[in-house]
Amino acid sequence: xxxxxxxxxxxxxxxxxxxxxxxxxxxxxxxxxxxxxxxxxxxxxxxxxxxxxxxxxxxxxxxxxxxxxxxxxxxxxxxxxxxxxxxxxxxxxxxxxxxxxxxxxxxxxxxxxxxxxxxxxxxxxxxxxxxxxxxxxxxxxxxxxxxxxxxxxxxxxxxxxxxxxxxxxxxxxxxxxxxxxxxxxxxxxxxxxxxxxxxxxxxxxxxxxxxx
Numbered sequence: 001x002x003x004x005x006x007x008x009x010x011x012x013x014x015x016x017x018x019x020x021x022x023x024x025x026x027x028x029x030x031x032x033x034x035x036x037x038x039x040x041x042x043x044x045x046x047x048x049x050x051x052x053x054x055x056x057x058x059x060x061x062x063x064x065x066x067x068x069x070x071x072x073x074x075x076x077x078x079x080x081x082x083x084x085x086x087x088x089x090x091x092x093x094x095x096x097x098x099x100x101x102x103x104x105x106x107x108x109x110x111x112x113x114x115x116x117x118x119x120x121x122x123x124x125x126x127x128x129x130x131x132x133x134x135x136x137x138x139x140x141x142x143x144x145x146x147x148x149x150x151x152x153x154x155x156x157x158x159x160x161x162x163x164x165x166x167x168x169x170x171x172x173x174x175x176x177x178x179x180x181x182x183x184x185x186x187x188x189x190x191x192x193x194x195x196x197x198x199x200x201x202x203x204x205x206x207x208x209x210x211x212x
Contacts, residue, residue, distance in 0.1 A: 020056065023063045027072075030056035030079060037086070047087065054083035074100060074107050081113065085120055090127075094120040098140055101147075111153035114144045118160045126167065137164060155189035158182055162196060173204050 020026040030053045037049025057080040064073045077100045084093035094117050100107075101114035117140040125133030141157035148154050162179035165172040177200050183193030 020059045020063070023060050023067050026056045026060035026063055027076065029053075030060060030076070030083075034079065034083065050083050050086040054080065054087050054089075057083055071107065074104055075109065078109055078113055078116075081116055081120075085116070085123075090120050090124050094124065094136060094140075098143070101143060105147055111144065111148045111151045114140060114148070115153040115156040118144060118157055122160050122163060125164070129167070137161075150184075152184075152187045152189055155183045155187045155193065159189060159193055159196065162193075166200065173200055176200050 020029060033049050033052035033056060037046050037053060040046045040049055057076055060076050061073065061080065064076070067073055077096060081093045081096035081100065084090070084096060097113045097120065098117040101110045101117060104110050107113075118137070121133065121136035121140050125137055127133075137160060141160055144151075144154050144157040158179060162176045165176040165179060177197045180193045180197035180200065183190050
C-alpha cells in the first residue's frame with residue numbers, strides 16, 4: 001500500500017498542491033491520476049486526470065537520478081508518452097514513445113512503446129496529411145518491422161500501413177485489403193486485420209453500388 005500511504009502523507013502535508021519531492025511520490029500521484037482518468041465519466045474529469053498524470057510523470061523523470069531499477073524509469077517514460085497523447089500533446093507523445101523504443105530495444109515493453117508511436121503517428125497524419133506526418137509513420141513502422149518482426153506489435157505497424165492506404169487520395173482499397181490480410185494468423189491482431197479488411201470490402205461494394 002505504498003502509493004496509498006504516499007497519498008495520505010500528501011493530504012496531511014498540503015494536499016494535491018503540495019510539491020512533489022521524490023520519484024516514489026511522483027509515481028504515486030501519476031498512477032493515481034491516470035487511474036482516476038480511466039475511471040472518470042465526464043470529459044472534464046478525464047482531461048484533468050490525464051493533465052495531472054502528465055505533470056507527475058514528467059516530474060518523476062526529473063527526480064529519477066537515484067533510482068536503481070532502470071526499468072521503472074522506462075515504464076514511467078511509457079506512461080508519460082501515453083499521458084502526453086491523452087492531453088493533446090501528440091507530437092511530444094510520439095517523440096517520447098519512439099525515443100524510448102529506439103534507445104532501449106532490449107526493454108520488454110519497447111515493442112509496445114513503438115506501437116504507441118505508430119498509433120500516434122497515424123493520428124497526427126490524419127490531422128495534417130503533411131510530409132512530416134508521413135515521415136513519422138514510416139519511421140515508427142519501419143522500426144517495429146525491422147526490430148521486432150515476430151512480435152504482435154509488428155502487426156500494429158502492418159495495420160497502420162493498411163489504414164494509411166485508405167487515407168490516400170484516391171484510396172488504395174485493394175492495397176489496404178492485402179495489407180490487412182497480411183497480418184500473422186497466429187497474432188492476436190489477426191481478428192482486427194480481418195475486420196478492417198471486411199470493412200474495406202464493404203466500402204468498395206457500396207461505392208460500386210452507387211455507380212448503378
